[in-house]
Amino acid sequence: MAEISIVLVRPLYAGNVGSVARVMANFGLKNLILVKPCKLGKKANDMAVHAKSILKKAKVYKNFEAAIKNFDLVIGTTAESTNKDDYFLRITISPEELRKKLQKVYGKVAVVFGPEDIGLKNEELERCDIAVSIQSAKDYRSMNLSHAVAIILYELSKGEGEKIQFRLASKREKDLITNTFGAIANLIKYPKPVERRKIFNLMLSRIIGRAQITGREANTLIGVLKKMKKRLK
Amino acid sequence: MAEISIVLVRPLYAGNVGSVARVMANFGLKNLILVKPCKLGKKANDMAVHAKSILKKAKVYKNFEAAIKNFDLVIGTTAESTNKDDYFLRITISPEELRKKLQKVYGKVAVVFGPEDIGLKNEELERCDIAVSIQSAKDYRSMNLSHAVAIILYELSKGEGEKIQFRLASKREKDLITNTFGAIANLIKYPKPVERRKIFNLMLSRIIGRAQITGREANTLIGVLKKMKKRLK
Numbered sequence: 001m002a003e004i005s006i007v008l009v010r011p012l013y014a015g016n017v018g019s020v021a022r023v024m025a026n027f028g029l030k031n032l033i034l035v036k037p038c039k040l041g042k043k044a045n046d047m048a049v050h051a052k053s054i055l056k057k058a059k060v061y062k063n064f065e066a067a068i069k070n071f072d073l074v075i076g077t078t079a080e081s082t083n084k085d086d087y088f089l090r091i092t093i094s095p096e097e098l099r100k101k102l103q104k105v106y107g108k109v110a111v112v113f114g115p116e117d118i119g120l121k122n123e124e125l126e127r128c129d130i131a132v133s134i135q136s137a138k139d140y141r142s143m144n145l146s147h148a149v150a151i152i153l154y155e156l157s158k159g160e161g162e163k164i165q166f167r168l169a170s171k172r173e174k175d176l177i178t179n180t181f182g183a184i185a186n187l188i189k190y191p192k193p194v195e196r197r198k199i200f201n202l203m204l205s206r207i208i209g210r211a212q213i214t215g216r217e218a219n220t221l222i223g224v225l226k227k228m229k230k231r232l233k
Numbered sequence: 234m235a236e237i238s239i240v241l242v243r244p245l246y247a248g249n250v251g252s253v254a255r256v257m258a259n260f261g262l263k264n265l266i267l268v269k270p271c272k273l274g275k276k277a278n279d280m281a282v283h284a285k286s287i288l289k290k291a292k293v294y295k296n297f298e299a300a301i302k303n304f305d306l307v308i309g310t311t312a313e314s315t316n317k318d319d320y321f322l323r324i325t326i327s328p329e330e331l332r333k334k335l336q337k338v339y340g341k342v343a344v345v346f347g348p349e350d351i352g353l354k355n356e357e358l359e360r361c362d363i364a365v366s367i368q369s370a371k372d373y374r375s376m377n378l379s380h381a382v383a384i385i386l387y388e389l390s391k392g393e394g395e396k397i398q399f400r401l402a403s404k405r406e407k408d409l410i411t412n413t414f415g416a417i418a419n420l421i422k423y424p425k426p427v428e429r430r431k432i433f434n435l436m437l438s439r440i441i442g443r444a445q446i447t448g449r450e451a452n453t454l455i456g457v458l459k460k461m462k463k464r465l466k
Contacts, residue, residue, distance in 0.1 A: 023380050028370035050373055091447070096391070134387065137261035140283055143383075147256050150380040151387040154367065158329075188464050190457045200457075203450060211444035217436055224423045224433075231421050232464060 002102045002109040002168070004156065005031035006149060007067055009124065010115040014040045018047030018055065019146035025051035027153040032058040033110070035067045064124050072107035072168045073212070076120055076128030077148060079141045091206075092133035095155035101130070101212050103159040107168035111152060116145050126202055129174070129209025169218035177218060178205040180225040187232045235335045235342040237389065238264035239382060240300055242357065243348040247273045251280025251288065252379035253346075258284035260386040265291040266343070268300045297357050305340035309353055309361030310381060312374045325366035328388035334363070336392045344385060349378050402451035410451060411438040413458040420465045 006024055011017050017040055021032060025048075032054050040055065048055050061067040068074045078092060093101075102109060112128060114120035125131055134151055136143060143151075169177075182201040185191075191200055213221070239257055244250050250273055254265060265287050273288065281288050294300040301307045311325060326334075335342060345361060347353035358364055367384055369376060376384075415434040418424075424433055446454070 019377060019380070022377055025373040026369045026376050026380070028372075047377075050375075095387075135390065136259045139261075140258040142283075143259050144252060144255055144280075144379070146377070147252070147259070147380065147383040150377075150383050154328075154384045154387070157368065184461065185457055188457075188460050190460050191453075200453065203453060207444045207446055207450060207454075210446075211440045213440055213443075217440060220424075220433065220436060221440075224418055224421070227421050227423055228417065228461065228465070232461070 002073065002105055002107050003031075004029055004102075004109050004111060004153075005033055005071070006153075007033040007035065007110045007112040008037065008145070009035045009064060009067075009112060009120060011037050011113075011145065012116045013145075014038055014044040015047045016116065016145045018044035018051075020149045021048040021051040021054040021058075023146060023150045023153060024054055026150075027157045029153065030054060030057070033067050034058050034060045035064055036062060064127070068110055068112065068127065069171070070108065071110040072170050073102075073105075073109045073130070073209075074128045074171065075109065075111045076125045076131045077111065077113050077152070078119055078125060078131055078133050079136075079143065080119070080133070092131045093210075095132060095134060095152050098130065098132050098152075099156050099159045102156060105168045105212060105214075107170075111149075113145060113148060126205075129171075129205075167215040169213045169215050173215065173218040173222065174205070174208050174213070177208055177213075177221050177225060180222065180229055184225065184229050184232060187229070235306065235340050237262055237335075237342050237344060237386075238266055238304070239386075240266040240268065240343045240345040241270065241378070242268045242297060242300075242345060242353060244270050244346075244378065245349045246378075247271055247277040248280045249349065249378045251277035251282075251284075253382045254281040254284040254287040254291075256379060256383045256386060257287055259383075260390045262386065263287060263290070266300050267291050267293045268297055269295060297360070301343055301345065301360065303341065304343040306342045306363070307361045308342065308344045309358045309364045310344065310346050310385070311352055311358060311364055311366050312369075312376065313352070313366070325364045328365060328367060328385050331363065331365050331385070332389050332392050335389060344382075346378060346381060402446045402448050406448065406451035406455065407438070407441050407446070410441055410454050410458060413455065413462055417458065417462050417465060420462070 006020060008017060008020060017037060024032060044055055045052050134148060178201060181204050185200060186197060191197060239253060241250060241253060250270060257265060277288055278285050367381060411434060414437050418433060419430060424430060
């Protein structure tokens with residue numbers, strides 16, 4: 001099983017951050033990462049109960065990119081999921097599907113939650129390999145932040161004790177695949193409308209993210225893509 | 234699927250009761266029952282957010298027996314579970330096992346949660362048909378009340394409803410991707426040892442398979458790969 005960290009991006013309420021720390025302890029997690037958090041203080045400590053040390057040791061970052069850069073797999077969470085396949089950014093998997101994916105791998109995994117009011121920004125979701133959504137009632141989807149963390153950790157904890165198999169491709173390796181493929185597409189002017197190329201690249205990175213490729217697969221793909229690029233130049 | 238009500242027995246904190254109402258709304262539940270609750274007021278309403286009507290309509294009872302008497306099945310919850318069969322009262326099933334049981338039935342089901350500090354009394358658990366426990370880390374089992382409700386409702390909600398979201402790429406489309414990519418690799422003589430090319434193709438088809446790409450993604454990939462192949466010839 002992968003090693004999981006929880007990343008809270010711009011959390012607004014100290015009580016929620018404390019509650020998240022507590023439920024992390026309930027499921028045996030230790031690494032909490034905060035991006036531009038609200039002030040924590042007593043309220044956060046009260047809600048953390050016996051998990052104050054998780055709060056105390058939480059790493060704080062000023063921006064999203066710095067917070068995720070050392071992870072092999074970055075999982076974004078969103079309350080808005082879609083079934084329109086032209087809006088692939090919000091094509092999500094369930095927590096259960098996420099567990100099945102993570103069971104087969106090891107590596108450093110970040111599960112990222114956005115602010116309580118508006119969630120992760122599109123450009124942040126774009127930087128995630130996979131987006132996860134908790135299926136809830138249609139008329140009231142917006143879930144308390146710590147409830148969402150509780151549900152995801154509960155689901156992932158079911159996968160423990162499973163056997164380890166592969167090293168996950170790192171974020172850097174996956175970016176290299178997407179960028180090289182993107183550069184080739186550019187060379188051959190695909191897709192024709194320039195403004196659609198960014199979307200094409202995004203689609204590629206999502207496919208690569210979802211496929212959960214191993215380090216070995218990544219290296220093979222990088223090899224063939226570099227060779228293709230060289231030949232096309 | 235059974236019709237589920239949540240019963241909170243002697244809840245101590247108004248915020249938790251409000252949070253429970255919210256997560257009930259998130260999972261489409263309406264019936265909240267309170268046995269000798271703490272004073273609710275503003276704190277409960279604040280945490281309920283858009284689920285204030287659930288709080289307002291909650292039925293309040295003075296004793297446990299009166300609260301459960303109209304249900305067909307009463308599920309108790311406990312943080313202490315045991316595998317010693319001489320202490321049968323705390324022999325528990327997992328939320329997942331509960332879901333499997335409830336899927337097969339209909340009727341009125343109460344899921345009962347005890348006070349935040351000590352949980353349900355033994356004599357209350359005795360009155361339950363089944364006891365459920367959420368498997369958590371051994372060194373910190375005690376979970377926030379509303380987190381426990383969130384996890385149980387999440388698990389039970391899996392028994393419901395619709396799935397299919399977008400059209401998955403067909404086998405033919407996926408084969409076309411793999412074969413075109415394989416043909417390109419052949420054109421640029423990658424990997425060099427001819428006998429390894431079959432393995433390379435297999436790796437490609439596995440990655441494509443794992444990524445669970447949509448029909449639309451498949452068509453885009455087929456487009457760019459065909460163009461690449463044409464240019465490389």
